[in-house]
C-alpha cells in the first residue's frame with residue numbers, strides 16, 4: 064500500500080525515533096509499504112517518520128546507478144550494489160571517515176527543494192536487519208550519503224539543517240511556505 068509522505072513542518076519529522084525492539088507482522092507490513100511508497104515517489108530512501116511512524120527504521124535503494132559508489136564492502140567482503148538493494152535497516156549505528164564531500168540532496172518530505180550538503184564521504188555502518196541478522200557496510204558516494212540522510216531522519220534531523228548559512232537564506236522563503244501549508 065502506498066502511504067502518505069509527511070511534509071516539512073509536521074512534528075513527527077522532528078522526533079527522536081524509538082528503537083525497533085521486535086520485528087512483528089506490523090513492522091514487516093510497514094517495510095513493504097515503505098518500499099512501495101519510495102519507488103512510487105522515485106526516491107532513493109525513506110525513513111519511517113516520513114510516513115508518520117517514529118521508529119528507527121529506513122529503506123534505501125540506489126541501484127539505479129551502479130557507479131554511485133567507488134567501493135562497497137559488506138561484512139568485510141567486496142560486494143556489488145545489486146546484492147544488497149533494496150537495503151532495509153533498523154537501529155543503525157554509523158562511524159565516519161574524516162574526508163568530507165559536498166553534493167546536492169533533496170528529500171521526499173521537503174518537496175521541490177534541493178541544496179548542497181557537506182557530509183563525511185566514507186562510512187562504516189552497522190545495520191541490523193529485520194530478519195535478525197546484522198549487515199556491516201563500508202562505502203562512499205551516494206550510498207554513504209543516503210544512509211546518513213535516512214539515519215538523520217531517525218534523529219529528527221533534516222538535510223536543510225546541514226546546509227550552509229548562505230544556502231539557508233536562499234531557501235528560507237520556500238521552507239516557510241511549506242511550513243504553512
Ligand code: NI
Nearest residue numbers: 169170171172
Ligand atoms: Ni529525506
